Amino acid sequence: MSGPIPVEEALRRVLASAEAPLGEERVPLEEAFGRVLARDLVALRTQPPFANSAMDGYAVRAVDAAAPAATLRVVGEAAAGRAFAGRVGAGEAVRIFTGAPAPAGADAIVVQEEVRRDGDRVTLGRPARIGDNLRTEGLDFREGERLLGAGRRLGPRDIALAAAANHAALFVRRCARVAILATGDELVAPGEPLGPSQIVASNNFTVAGIVEACGGVPIDLGIARDSMAALDEAIRAALAAKPDVLVTLGGASVGDHDLVQKALAAAGMELGFWKIAMRPGKPLMHGRLGDLRVLGLPGNPTSSTVCAVLFLRPLMRALHGEPDPGADPTRPARLAVDLKANGPRQDYQRCALSRDADGRLMATPLALQDSSLVKVMAYADGLIVRPPDAAPAKAGDACRVLAFDELGV
Numbered sequence: 157m158s159g160p161i162p163v164e165e166a167l168r169r170v171l172a173s174a175e176a177p178l179g180e181e182r183v184p185l186e187e188a189f190g191r192v193l194a195r196d197l198v199a200l201r202t203q204p205p206f207a208n209s210a211m212d213g214y215a216v217r218a219v220d221a222a223a224p225a226a227t228l229r230v231v232g233e234a235a236a237g238r239a240f241a242g243r244v245g246a247g248e249a250v251r252i253f254t255g256a257p258a259p260a261g262a263d264a265i266v267v268q269e270e271v272r273r274d275g276d277r278v279t280l281g282r283p284a285r286i287g288d289n290l291r292t293e294g295l296d297f298r299e300g301e302r303l304l305g306a307g308r309r310l311g312p313r314d315i316a317l318a319a320a321a322n323h324a325a326l327f328v329r330r331c332a333r334v335a336i337l338a339t340g341d342e343l344v345a346p347g348e349p350l351g352p353s354q355i356v357a358s359n360n361f362t363v364a365g366i367v368e369a370c371g372g373v374p375i376d377l378g379i380a381r382d383s384m385a386a387l388d389e390a391i392r393a394a395l396a397a398k399p400d401v402l403v404t405l406g407g408a409s410v411g412d413h414d415l416v417q418k419a420l421a422a423a424g425m426e427l428g429f430w431k432i433a434m435r436p437g438k439p440l441m442h443g444r445l446g447d448l449r450v451l452g453l454p455g456n457p458t459s460s461t462v463c464a465v466l467f468l469r470p471l472m473r474a475l476h477g478e479p480d481p482g483a484d485p486t487r488p489a490r491l492a493v494d495l496k497a498n499g500p501r502q503d504y505q506r507c508a509l510s511r512d513a514d515g516r517l518m519a520t521p522l523a524l525q526d527s528s529l530v531k532v533m534a535y536a537d538g539l540i541v542r543p544p545d546a547a548p549a550k551a552g553d554a555c556r557v558l559a560f561d562e563l564g565v
């Protein structure tokens with residue numbers, strides 16, 4: 157086996173294993189939130205379909221309303237959903253409400269606060285100009301217009317746009333199914349009785365949450381013990397669940413009880429790579445078991461989380477057909493403290509993020525960086541990314557950070 161590969165190379169190989177986006181399915185609009193469009197969204201209608209009033213007031217002909225204190229005769233009414241059937245003629249006005257179609261002949265709306273009404277007469281407080289308070293047909297969008305591109309993850313405003321464009325259902329990508337298998341004799345589920353050498357499994361919750369944040373469906377395969385028999389059975393259960401991705405947790409390193417890779421190989425997995433030049437997360441494993449993409453995440457809680465953010469998230473974005481799934485997720489910031497030179501592994505330091513007096517993003521590494529610490533991970537705002545062999549850095553120097561809330565993790 158060759159040595160650890162660089163992070164970029166590992167990401168490239170993980171993304172290559174997505175091959176093509178998952179298939180598409182048609183879902184009602186009510187179920188489209190968070191899904192990824194599989195086809196461009198094209199408007200089925202023009203919005204607004206007719207010129208309409210932006211205000212409650214009177215529809216007039218600007219030519220009649222040019223003189224100061226012009227008085228017009230009110231000949232009818234137009235409300236939202238109920239147009240005025242006639243035409244506004246010379247010296248006439250139509251009472252109109254917000255959203256109502258502009259009557260034929262009218263080319264301006266005078267707001268009601270600026271008129272005096274007396275029976276069927278209305279006297280304008282000031283002259284009107286053509287187009288005043290009118291919304292033109294197609295101001296928003298036109299039938300046939302491409303409104304959203306395939307690959308767009310749908311938020312609430314996108315779904316409103318689809319509704320306005322008269323789509324009752326949308327073609328979206330099938331949600332990636334991600335089976336999650338925790339491994340280790342020491343693990344029990346929260347609330348279960350704990351033996352003397354045991355701890356509570358937590359990584360599976362991080363990964364399941366990240367899967368959901370990426371629009372996927374987590375499939376909890378529970379905890380497998382550190383034996384070939386238990387792992388074989390768990391891998392069979394994983395295959396039966398027909399996931400798109402299998403994530404294993406723990407047992408990825410070199411210890412006598414780290415059997416995950418061996419069990420997967422026995423089940424027919426073709427190993428892609430094992431070990432990356434990064435910290436935490438060095439023993440990450442990637443392979444293929446038939447159609448299934450396998451990501452073996454290291455057991456340390458920080459390591460599994462960092463690997464899920466850096467590799468599982470882009471893999472899911474690729475499976476969902478989102479654009480540029482491997483895009484650099486970092487942004488620029490400044491260091492709040494000095495940092496020592498980095499070693500040969502790309503380093504991901506848990507950090508707090510804040511703004512300085514000038515509003516610049518500042519990154520402060522948290523005091524404890526041990527990869528076993530769940531609390532530090534929960535409290536961190538993000539990660540400072542330090543390239544392999546980075547030189548010592550001073551407070552105020554530029555750095556790159558990955559902000560968890562921006563990535564929804």
Ligand SMILES: Nc1nc2c(c(=O)[nH]1)N[C@H]1C(S)=C(S)[C@@H](COP(=O)(O)OP(=O)(O)OC[C@H]3O[C@@H](n4cnc5c(N)ncnc54)[C@H](O)[C@@H]3O)O[C@H]1N2
Pocket residue numbers: 338339340342343355356357358359360405406407408409410411414436437438439453454455456457459527528
């Ligand atoms: N001789 C060496 N030892 C280790 C190396 C190495 O290169 N040589 N690498 C270290 C690094 S780096 C990491 S990371 C860990 C990863 O080891 P494994 O993936 O085999 O993980 P485990 O040994 O199963 O567990 C490590 C640690 O994490 C806890 N754990 C595991 N699963 C969960 C879970 N679902 N929820 C919460 N905590 C979990 C587990 O109890 C262990 O404490 O190996 C180093 N060793």
Ligand code: MOO
Pocket residue numbers: 434435436437438439454456458459527
């Ligand atoms: O890579 Mo391990 O993930 O350093 O703790």
